[in-house]
Amino acid sequence: MTTRPTAPQDSRFDPVPSAVTGERRRLTDLAYRMLGSVAEAEDVVQETYARWYAMSPRQREAVLSPGGWLTKVAGRICLDVLRSARVRRERYVGAWIPEPLPARTEWSASAADDTAADPADRVTLDESVGMAFLVVLETMTPAERVAFVLHDVFRYPFAEVAAIVGRTPAACRQLASSARRRVEAARAPLSPTAQRARVVREFKLAWEAMDIDALVGLLDADATAVGDGGGVVTALPHPIEGARRIARFLAGRRPDRLVLHERTVNGQPGLVACLDGAVVSVYAFDIRDGRIRRIWAVLNPEKLRPWQTA
Numbered sequence: 001m002t003t004r005p006t007a008p009q010d011s012r013f014d015p016v017p018s019a020v021t022g023e024r025r026r027l028t029d030l031a032y033r034m035l036g037s038v039a040e041a042e043d044v045v046q047e048t049y050a051r052w053y054a055m056s057p058r059q060r061e062a063v064l065s066p067g068g069w070l071t072k073v074a075g076r077i078c079l080d081v082l083r084s085a086r087v088r089r090e091r092y093v094g095a096w097i098p099e100p101l102p103a104r105t106e107w108s109a110s111a112a113d114d115t116a117a118d119p120a121d122r123v124t125l126d127e128s129v130g131m132a133f134l135v136v137l138e139t140m141t142p143a144e145r146v147a148f149v150l151h152d153v154f155r156y157p158f159a160e161v162a163a164i165v166g167r168t169p170a171a172c173r174q175l176a177s178s179a180r181r182r183v184e185a186a187r188a189p190l191s192p193t194a195q196r197a198r199v200v201r202e203f204k205l206a207w208e209a210m211d212i213d214a215l216v217g218l219l220d221a222d223a224t225a226v227g228d229g230g231g232v233v234t235a236l237p238h239p240i241e242g243a244r245r246i247a248r249f250l251a252g253r254r255p256d257r258l259v260l261h262e263r264t265v266n267g268q269p270g271l272v273a274c275l276d277g278a279v280v281s282v283y284a285f286d287i288r289d290g291r292i293r294r295i296w297a298v299l300n301p302e303k304l305r306p307w308q309t310a
Helices: 017-021 024-035 038-054 057-061 066-090 131-137 142-153 158-165 169-186 193-208 212-218 243-251 305-309
Strands: 219-228 258-265 268-275 278-288 291-298
Touching: 017 066, 024 038, 024 066, 024 131, 024 142, 038 066, 038 305, 066 142, 066 158, 131 142, 131 169, 131 278, 131 291, 142 158, 142 169, 158 169, 193 212, 193 258, 193 268, 193 278, 193 291, 212 219, 212 243, 219 243, 258 278, 278 305
Parallel strands: 219 291
Antiparallel strands: 258 268, 268 278, 278 291
16 A cells, blocks of 8 residues: 655645544544554555545535545545455465554544444444454454444444445445454453453463463463464464463573563553563463463564554
């Protein structure tokens, strides 16, 4: 996707500058959830604004709802990116995990207080940025993902979703329903935040002590660990399954100079590993009933850029 610098937002040329510039955060919210990539989300927003300022002042003035126009354009760009991403990710080395978000970029959608939306079952916005949720989104077709995120997360009516996806409202309703079934099939009640933070802290201490038995005690018997190095750095070539196998792997590969920090990762308790002051990996966890069910380890440096200044 090519991007151009956003034109200066000068009120002499833009009849509704605040209505346009005020949409940036919401557009980034939306694009990240659709794409699972911070860099791609930022590119989408940049391209959306470039297209806005590529119009003449008269064309921009004729737009009745700048926010609606920007959303439609951003949604269509995301759909195109997702279609091309499916091909790129087939060539990706190892597992592809969505880019983790540091606490300073935990975005929340401004549409959250829209109570007039369709009363279909929805996920909460906090959950929609969680790693477990984003991983489920990766199993959807591009059209399913866009329709679901727009309707179930951001609460856009299907008539508006249809204009973005290029299908009928009825077809978009079916897409969102199919996506919702996938989410529901993978969903389990989250443990309380305090409990999740305690489990992550105990996991950190056990890993630092290379205490295999303690690690096993914190992991679900059928736990899975997945690593994403993108072929740039060494990572797990395949998921590791089983508590004891994961514990042995972690205990046998911790460098002496690796420093673990408790951090918020995608809105939930996680860990960040630093080597000589630089972030080298970020760990997100799926914790249910006081046990770790899944570990997602992101080691690809391209996906860790936001963490180097977090």
